[in-house]
Structures are given as C-alpha cells and as structure tokens.
Amino acid sequence: MTAFFDDLEEPLVLRTPLSNDEFTRDLLQVLSEPSFDIHIFDEHDRELLGFRANNRNFAHLRSLLNTAQFPTVTVDLACQFDDQLRTWFGDRSPTDDASACTITLHEELFPPNPILWRPNPGDLSEQDIAGVMQRPFSRDHVYLNPTRADNAREFVDVLVATDKTLLLVQAKDSPNTEAALTRTIHRKQATAVQHIKKASAQLRGSIRHLQSADLIEIVASGERLKLSALDREVFGLVIVRELFDPERPVYSSLFFGVLDDTDIPCLLLDYAELLELAFFRPSEDGFVDALWRVFTVACEQGVFPRSRAWPQASPSLPQLTIGTGHLLQDQETREPSRTDSRGGSVPDRLVVIDRADVDAHDVSSTATVLSRVLANRETIEQFRGRVELVFEGYSDDPREPYEIPEVRRFCAKLDETFPFWFYFLSTDGMALGMIACCLCSVTKIRPGVVSFGPDLLKFMVRHFRAMNWLFDNFSLDEEHNVEISAEVTEYFRSI
Incomplete structure (x- = not known):
C-alpha cells in the first residue's frame, strides 16, 4: 500500500x-x-x-x-x-x-x-480520452470535437464511429491546480455532481439530434460525415475525472434520466475506469461487450457500479426467439413442478387471458388473478418463477401475439398494474419473451424470431426496478435477487 x-x-x-x-x-x-x-x-x-x-x-x-x-x-x-x-x-x-x-x-x-498544470482542463482531457479510445478502435474512427453541420455547434466532445458502433462521449474535468487539489472532499463530491448534471444534459441533446433524422451530418477534422444510428450499436458515455463510491447512487439517479428520455444505453465512468476498460478490452468487440456488461449490471442494481473486472462474456441483444401463445404447453404436459422449501409440490399458476377481455381492453380480471400472488411474502416466494400466461381465443389467428394491436394494448395496460414479470414469469417458458415483444418495438425476422428496437433497454430497466421494489418492500432474500437478475439477463442474451 x-x-x-x-x-x-x-x-x-x-x-x-x-x-x-x-x-x-x-x-x-x-x-x-x-x-x-x-x-x-x-x-x-x-x-x-x-x-x-x-x-x-x-x-x-x-x-x-x-x-x-x-x-x-x-x-x-x-x-x-x-x-x-x-x-x-x-x-x-x-x-x-x-x-x-x-x-x-x-x-x-x-x-x-x-x-501537469491544467487551469482549463477541457481540451487536454478530451484529447486524452480520444487517445484512450484509439486503443480499442482505429485512429481513423475516433473524432475529436466534431460539430453539427447545420449550426456549427459542437456535437460531442469525442465521437467514435465505425460500421458497427457509435459512441457519443461527453467529458468533464476539474482544473489541475493547487487550489483545486486542496479542496475539501465534500467540495470535490459536489463538483462531481455538477459535472454529471451538465454532461448528462449535453449528452441528451446529442442523442436527440442523432435521433432527429435517419441521417445527420457532422463536420470532423474538416470533413463532412454522415451519421446514422440504423444497424449500429449506439452508446452514450459521460467521462468525469473522478467518481466517489459513496455518491454513486446520487450520480446514477441523475444519469438514468438520459436513458429514460432517449432509450439509448448510457454509461457513467470515471477516467480510471475508462482506462481499465480500454486496456483490458483492446478491440472493438471486446470494448462494446464490456459496455453492455456494465450497463446491464447498472440496470439490475439501479446504480452504476465501480468497474474493476471485465469478463469475457457479455450481453448481446439483437434477436430473441419466441413462441406463440397458442403453442404454450398444457399444464399436464409440462415438466414436473418444482418443490417449495417444505418439500411439497407447488403447482405453476397458469393465467389464461380470454380474448373477450382483450377486445374490451379490460384487464381487471387478469389483474385480480395476478394480484393474488402478491398477498404476502410467503405467497410471493411460493410463486417465484412459476407463473405462465396464455391468450385464449387466438388458435385460428396466424399472427404472433405481438402482431395483434389489441394484445399489445392489453399488455401495456396490464403492465401498468402488474410490472413484476421478471420475478414471477419463468425463464424456461415463453411468456416473458411474449410480454417483452408486446411492450417493445419489434421487427419480425421470421416466424418465432424478432429484432428488438432500442426501447428493449428501457423495458429492462423498468422491470428490474419493479423487481427490486418487491425485494425492498417484502424483505425478500437478496440472494434470490442476484439469482433472478442473472437468469433474466442470460434469457435476453441467449435465446
């Protein structure tokens, strides 16, 4: 030491x-x-x-x-x-x-x-970040201080643009002077909060401009470039000089608003974390994989973690294979039910949603049935991962459930009342994928396979938060939270 x-x-x-x-x-x-x-x-x-x-x-x-x-x-x-x-x-x-x-x-x-002495650190800090980005990305794909072609205003501090990836980076730093270095720790923490607020607002504006058209023009290194978010993984990054671990919940609460507003995955890192990430993942695929992992953990925990280890595996969410509701197995043909902590058999709860309720846009009956699993802590734990949904009355309809507007509206309304799918729906069944497809924008690739839009990320954040609410309010075992989070993440990563 x-x-x-x-x-x-x-x-x-x-x-x-x-x-x-x-x-x-x-x-x-x-x-x-x-x-x-x-x-x-x-x-x-x-x-x-x-x-x-x-x-x-x-x-x-x-x-x-x-x-x-x-x-x-x-x-x-x-x-x-x-x-x-x-x-x-x-x-x-x-x-x-x-x-x-x-x-x-x-x-x-x-x-x-x-x-070493940086009374005005902005330019030098941005140059440093651009230099770090040249480790996992080619120098030709890293742009410093690009501007918008329509009004000559700065687009972002650092842009990384490849055929597969767009990284929009906003940077904030404090002066490296004796006066700044001798500030109290409380003053430094307050400064970090102000930096994050300002950088978050700037990043929100940059993302909205990118989303304003299928193709935007920027000027970088004296050349006009055309940017499109289509068919690319887009991340927003805010890089600050130093983050203080005890304040991470405060930082995260400020920063998740950018995700809520834009449906684009955004990450908050300090400069040391960025260095570690670039050092241990010196390729585009490895770097982007690590961004996904950090973002997924942040969504699960509701707080951007202190990043230290960078696993090889990572989430990837381009496609999800699903099954149609009317092909859901009958209860009698399923795998044997799991047993509860007392060793007795616990039957799965099959919630059948009638087409008449869907057409009437009436979720009351379904919500009443689902509410019974929330009766108390014992009931909640009893039905963890043991609920299945099926829509009845569509066996002659060739469409997938997510292709039926009435089903999508029904699921959206039901989700307002009961958003606890990650806890109660089984990752071994098809209902979780069906709910995700109905609540998110999707493009059908072929029967049973879809490509999600960017709002899948917002869906995951909302429902991880709903699950965390259950654990907090019913004092559930946090080990189960970790277990379920890993299962859900793996579910959306691999199927």
Missing part, C-alpha cells in the same frame, strides 16, 4: 497486490536500497516527473521483506486483496501509521512536465 498524503483525509493511495513473481522481486530489490530514482509516466507514456528518493527505512524494509512470503496470485485472489486493502487502509490505527516506512522525494531530476 503506497499513500501520498497530499490530503490528510483523502490521500492518493496505490494498492499493489504482491505475489511470488518477477515484478515483486524487482520491487523488493529497489525498496532494499537507501536511495533510488522514481520516474512517473502517465497513461500515454508521457514522462511527467522524476525524483531521487531517500529511503531512510531501507534496513527495516530489507529485513521485513526478506522474511515475507508471497502467494501465487490469481485474478480472483488479487480482487480479494484489493477489497481488503481498501478496508484496511480506512480502518488503520495510529500504530499502523507509526510502523509505516516513509520514503522522501527530495531531489527533482528534471523540471515537471507543463501538462
């Missing part, structure tokens, strides 16, 4: 899990010397600072490190170390501080790089 006490309450801390490897052995050798030189580079390999360090505790460190044992570290173990280091540093005692080894940077090897 290395701490630079530029701020006594919130020092800059570097956490470095050490393992039995060559890096650790080299580091131990350096720390065993009475003096050594330190050169500090940034993420773009620009040398910023150089110091000669005085290590007056070298004898103690040499003795300590010679007796230390280091494990072979896996990624999972390194993450556990990192979590423990965060907790330990916050809970450390005066005795821990007294036993720490102090290394003094006492002699500059050369003048500091002028880019």
Whole structure:
C-alpha cells in the first residue's frame, strides 16, 4: 500500500497486490536500497516527473521483506486483496501509521512536465480520452470535437464511429491546480455532481439530434460525415475525472434520466475506469461487450457500479426467439413442478387471458388473478418463477401475439398494474419473451424470431426496478435477487 498524503483525509493511495513473481522481486530489490530514482509516466507514456528518493527505512524494509512470503496470485485472489486493502487502509490505527516506512522525494531530476498544470482542463482531457479510445478502435474512427453541420455547434466532445458502433462521449474535468487539489472532499463530491448534471444534459441533446433524422451530418477534422444510428450499436458515455463510491447512487439517479428520455444505453465512468476498460478490452468487440456488461449490471442494481473486472462474456441483444401463445404447453404436459422449501409440490399458476377481455381492453380480471400472488411474502416466494400466461381465443389467428394491436394494448395496460414479470414469469417458458415483444418495438425476422428496437433497454430497466421494489418492500432474500437478475439477463442474451 503506497499513500501520498497530499490530503490528510483523502490521500492518493496505490494498492499493489504482491505475489511470488518477477515484478515483486524487482520491487523488493529497489525498496532494499537507501536511495533510488522514481520516474512517473502517465497513461500515454508521457514522462511527467522524476525524483531521487531517500529511503531512510531501507534496513527495516530489507529485513521485513526478506522474511515475507508471497502467494501465487490469481485474478480472483488479487480482487480479494484489493477489497481488503481498501478496508484496511480506512480502518488503520495510529500504530499502523507509526510502523509505516516513509520514503522522501527530495531531489527533482528534471523540471515537471507543463501538462501537469491544467487551469482549463477541457481540451487536454478530451484529447486524452480520444487517445484512450484509439486503443480499442482505429485512429481513423475516433473524432475529436466534431460539430453539427447545420449550426456549427459542437456535437460531442469525442465521437467514435465505425460500421458497427457509435459512441457519443461527453467529458468533464476539474482544473489541475493547487487550489483545486486542496479542496475539501465534500467540495470535490459536489463538483462531481455538477459535472454529471451538465454532461448528462449535453449528452441528451446529442442523442436527440442523432435521433432527429435517419441521417445527420457532422463536420470532423474538416470533413463532412454522415451519421446514422440504423444497424449500429449506439452508446452514450459521460467521462468525469473522478467518481466517489459513496455518491454513486446520487450520480446514477441523475444519469438514468438520459436513458429514460432517449432509450439509448448510457454509461457513467470515471477516467480510471475508462482506462481499465480500454486496456483490458483492446478491440472493438471486446470494448462494446464490456459496455453492455456494465450497463446491464447498472440496470439490475439501479446504480452504476465501480468497474474493476471485465469478463469475457457479455450481453448481446439483437434477436430473441419466441413462441406463440397458442403453442404454450398444457399444464399436464409440462415438466414436473418444482418443490417449495417444505418439500411439497407447488403447482405453476397458469393465467389464461380470454380474448373477450382483450377486445374490451379490460384487464381487471387478469389483474385480480395476478394480484393474488402478491398477498404476502410467503405467497410471493411460493410463486417465484412459476407463473405462465396464455391468450385464449387466438388458435385460428396466424399472427404472433405481438402482431395483434389489441394484445399489445392489453399488455401495456396490464403492465401498468402488474410490472413484476421478471420475478414471477419463468425463464424456461415463453411468456416473458411474449410480454417483452408486446411492450417493445419489434421487427419480425421470421416466424418465432424478432429484432428488438432500442426501447428493449428501457423495458429492462423498468422491470428490474419493479423487481427490486418487491425485494425492498417484502424483505425478500437478496440472494434470490442476484439469482433472478442473472437468469433474466442470460434469457435476453441467449435465446
């Protein structure tokens, strides 16, 4: 653990899990010397600072490190170390501080790089982000400060445009000056909130302009470019210099409004998270996959998480294979019912929706039946994943349920009363896919296969929030929340 006490309450801390490897052995050798030189580079390999360090505790460190044992570290173990280091540093005692080894940077090897001081950080920060984006994307696909062709106003701070992907990036940063760095932590947190509010409004405007026509024109690097969101994955990104973990629920509540207004997946990252993402996913497909994963977790939890590990797999939501309502298996031919916690058989609840109710746009009977599963906590848990829906009276209709306007209107009205599909509908059946198709815009590819419009994302956010409401208000087991969220995400990712 290395701490630079530029701020006594919130020092800059570097956490470095050490393992039995060559890096650790080299580091131990350096720390065993009475003096050594330190050169500090940034993420773009620009040398910023150089110091000669005085290590007056070298004898103690040499003795300590010679007796230390280091494990072979896996990624999972390194993450556990990192979590423990965060907790330990916050809970450390005066005795821990007294036993720490102090290394003094006492002699500059050369003048500091002028880019360190940024009284007006906007341009340099945007250049840095554009540089980071050139790791997963080709340089030719990354545009800095493109403007709208119709009024010459800036479109976004950074644009990434490929044949498959559009990333609209808004960036916010604080001045890198002594006055800014010595602000209190509360002042820094308040500044981050203001940055997110402003960047969210700008991103909302950029997305709306993109959605205003099938084809828009922008000017980038002196050239006119035509942009279309059709047949592309579109993301909005807001990048700020620093996010504070305790304030993430506040940040997220501000930022989810952009998604609600635009139906475009939007992500909130700090600069360090963006760097990590680009470093560990240095290809377009890998980078976009990771964006989907972060966005999906944010929708499930209602909060943008602190991103650290970047899994290889990721959600992809281009198509969903579904079945028609009248092909739903009869209850007698289904798989045997699951058992409850007492070991007894629990029958699935088959909710049959009559065509007369659909034609009359009357959801009262169906809503009454569904409301019974909300009677109390025991009933809610009993019917978790055990409800099925079927529309009766359409066996002679060749259309899929989502192609029938009356069914779509009925489902939309029913959803206003009962939005708890993710909790109660089985991911082994077809009703969840049918509900999603009826509540979202879809294009039929072939019988049983559709392509969703961008409002699928809004659908998922709304219904994850509805499920979270159940868990909060009925004190349900949070482990089941995690389990269901994973099942639903996998359902929309894979079928």
